[in-house]
Amino acid sequence: MNLLVTGAAGFIGSAYVRRLLASDEPDAPRITVLDKLTYAGTLDNLQLDHPRLEFVQGDIRDAELVDKLMADADQVVHFAAESHVDRSISGADDFVLTNVVGTQTLLEGALRQGVETFVHISTDEVYGSIEQGSWPETHPLSPNSPYSASKASSDLLALAYHRTHGLDVRVTRCSNNYGPHQFPEKVIPLFVTNLLEGKKVPLYGEGLNVRDWLHVEDHCQGVELVRTEGRPGEVYNIGGGTELSNKELTGLLLEACGADWDSVEYVTDRKGHDLRYSVDWSKARTELGYRPRHDFAAGLADTVAWYRDNRAWWEPLKRRAQGLS
Numbered sequence: 306m307n308l309l310v311t312g313a314a315g316f317i318g319s320a321y322v323r324r325l326l327a328s329d330e331p332d333a334p335r336i337t338v339l340d341k342l343t344y345a346g347t348l349d350n351l352q353l354d355h356p357r358l359e360f361v362q363g364d365i366r367d368a369e370l371v372d373k374l375m376a377d378a379d380q381v382v383h384f385a386a387e388s389h390v391d392r393s394i395s396g397a398d399d400f401v402l403t404n405v406v407g408t409q410t411l412l413e414g415a416l417r418q419g420v421e422t423f424v425h426i427s428t429d430e431v432y433g434s435i436e437q438g439s440w441p442e443t444h445p446l447s448p449n450s451p452y453s454a455s456k457a458s459s460d461l462l463a464l465a466y467h468r469t470h471g472l473d474v475r476v477t478r479c480s481n482n483y484g485p486h487q488f489p490e491k492v493i494p495l496f497v498t499n500l501l502e503g504k505k506v507p508l509y510g511e512g513l514n515v516r517d518w519l520h521v522e523d524h525c526q527g528v529e530l531v532r533t534e535g536r537p538g539e540v541y542n543i544g545g546g547t548e549l550s551n552k553e554l555t556g557l558l559l560e561a562c563g564a565d566w567d568s569v570e571y572v573t574d575r576k577g578h579d580l581r582y583s584v585d586w587s588k589a590r591t592e593l594g595y596r597p598r599h600d601f602a603a604g605l606a607d608t609v610a611w612y613r614d615n616r617a618w619w620e621p622l623k624r625r626a627q628g629l630s
């Protein structure tokens with residue numbers, strides 16, 4: 306079986322590919338990764354010498370390349386995206402081009418080339434913000450940031466290709482991922498690497514925004530269950546079960562890095578900052594047997610240890626992002 310995985314030089318896609326390459330089952334898929342290697346992608350995330358892995362550098366908007374890769378693919382798992390909310394606030398062009406137009410290009414290629422199954426990775430942010438309770442998959446989408454609006458557009462396009470053309474599309478909407486190999490601009494790796502460098506950490510507003518935290522390996526387990534056991538045209542929420550305010554998370558990160566609140570700099574809140582996200586993932590649990598396996602405290606400690614032990618991975622990325630090299 307040939308699997309095309311987009312965006313797997315990034316954080317979650319690379320964890321998913323590592324998971325599949327670790328399998329020694331005789332029917333383990335051959336994997337082609339299509340990734341543009343934007344600022345967020347790095348080949349250091351991939352085992353390029355693995356015999357079941359092929360890497361192709363390219364843009365998901367390149368219809369000719371996409372057609373060629375789809376012709377060899379039985380299934381697709383689509384992670385590629387512009388993924389950072391703050392960047393979408395300072396400029397949304399790439400978000401629309403990659404997340405919306407890129408996804409449509411992939412769906413069109415999958416349809417033309419008769420791909421069996423297309424798993425689209427969406428986000429809990431498409432639902433908007435919720436003060437109490439949790440969203441089921443049937444909740445109307447109400448995205449607030451240019452990032453989440455572009456993801457909602459691609460999510461709806463994916464479902465439209467199922468309803469209109471009968472393409473076997475499955476959509477996942479997950480909560481905030483954490484774990485190793487996450488680009489050091491998202492809150493956990495940014496705070497950990499800043500603290501390891503003896504710098505301050507920027508906490509938005511009063512730190513009251515609440516997120517559900519999901520270990521990246523639990524997310525990948527959920528994606529794999531959706532690919533292998535999910536139903537065409539269905540949406541599956543994937544959550545982690547650990548809800549924390551940003552202030553609570555900051556306290557845990559300070560403790561893990563041996564720092565105190567003097568290392569925190571309160572900064573002006575993000576524009577339109579959603580207060581709380583919370584997905585109801587009972588459908589994935591009852592239908593697919595999904596449940597997160599990582600205990601948050603242990604997962605966070607392992608993540609901090611990974612950044613402490615892998616400065617050679619993140620220091621060049623951080624320098625590049627700051628325009629220093």
Ligand SMILES: NC(=O)c1ccc[n+]([C@@H]2O[C@H](COP(=O)([O-])OP(=O)(O)OC[C@H]3O[C@@H](n4cnc5c(N)ncnc54)[C@H](O)[C@@H]3O)[C@@H](O)[C@H]2O)c1
Pocket residue numbers: 311312313314315316317318339340341342343344345346347363364365366383384385386387388389403407426427428429456479480481482483488
């Ligand atoms: N990180 C999270 O907590 C989170 C939560 C919910 C949903 N998601 C979704 O999961 C997916 C993966 O997120 P991530 O955190 O791994 O993102 P990431 O930013 O770490 O990686 C994105 C990857 O996509 C590639 N890419 C970007 N534009 C491309 C293009 N035009 N053509 C080909 N490749 C391109 C980049 O080079 C990079 O390797 C995204 O769709 C994101 O919206 C992420």
